[in-house]
Amino acid sequence: MNKQTRQKMFEIFREENPEPKTELEYADEFQLLIAVILSAQATDVGVNKATRKLFPVAPTPQAILDLGLEGLKSHVRTIGLYNTKAENVMKTCRQLVEQHEGQVPADRAALEALPGVGRKTANVVLNTAFGQPTMAVDTHIFRVSNRTGLAPGKTVLEVEKKLLKNVPKAFLQDAHHWLILHGRYICIARKPRCMACAVSDLCDYRHKNL
Template sequence: MNKAKRYEIFRRLREDNPHPTTELNYSTPFELLVAVTLSAQATDVGVNKATDKLFPVANTPEAIYALGVEGLSEYIKTIGLYNSKARNVIETCRILIEQHNSQVPDNREALEALPGVGRKTANVVLNTAFGQPTMAVDTHIFRVSNRTGIAPGKTVLAVEKQLLKHVPKEFLVDAHHWLILHGRYVCKARSPQCGSCRIEDLCDYKHKTCD
């Protein structure tokens, strides 16, 4: 795929959705960090149902830490792997209180040192909370990047590096959200909706569907 095609793809995605953001509900960097940590192998809808009950009661490191693992588990027990996630979140709260003045750090190294926070989670927080041009490559972005030809790669990290290299700079901050939403609602895994896709004519996918 050439530079002009990539530019037009992101121009159209921006035209349709000028201010994309995560579908997780949050109002502070800390709430976002908790929500993203809970979202591993879970849906945003499922996480929102839990945090909509949790955050009005506890939405600071001190308040959630005070709940303890058992108390937090009661709020998030509808989410997969909730026991281990509760332990991770409580330990994260302790570290934030003791080492970061209860603030979410805005650098990758400190974020990835938190329990349950890997590269993808760190990228989401850096991008969404702090406006940094990172690429949190999930299954949707991995699929869309390879299927369309925007940024092919055999691994998540390879796709991330290709996106950072090839996405035009003016689109970098929002590109991660556009690609996730496109993969979630249009370029679906089993039934891509090519016939109603805004970028079908620019896409390199060889097995396009008609709908």
């Protein structure tokens, strides 16, 4: 996929969805961080169902600490791997209170030092909460990047680096959300919905399977 094709692809994404947003529900940087930690190997729908009950009673790091581990588990037990996630959330809240005055740091190294926070989670928070042009490569973005020819790579990090290089700068801030939504609803894993795809004419996959 050449530079002109990539430019056209993102122009179409922007025309279709001028202000793409995460489907996770949150009120501030802290709630976004917790929602993203909980979303690993889980759906946004499932996470939102749990956090709609959790955040009203525990909206801050200290409030979650006051809730206690068992209290937290009672709110997130419908989410996969909830035991491990709850423990990581408690440790993260403790670290935020003790090291960051209860605030979520806008720094990659500080974010990745939090329990349960890897590169992808840090990228989501940096992009969505702090407006940094990062690229959080999940299974959807990995698939879309390889299938379309936008940023092919064998590893998540390779795809991330290629996306940061290949996505036109004017679209980089929102590209993460456009690509996730495209992979979630159009360029799905088993049977991509090419007939409903606004960028199918630009896609390597479509050309190979005509």
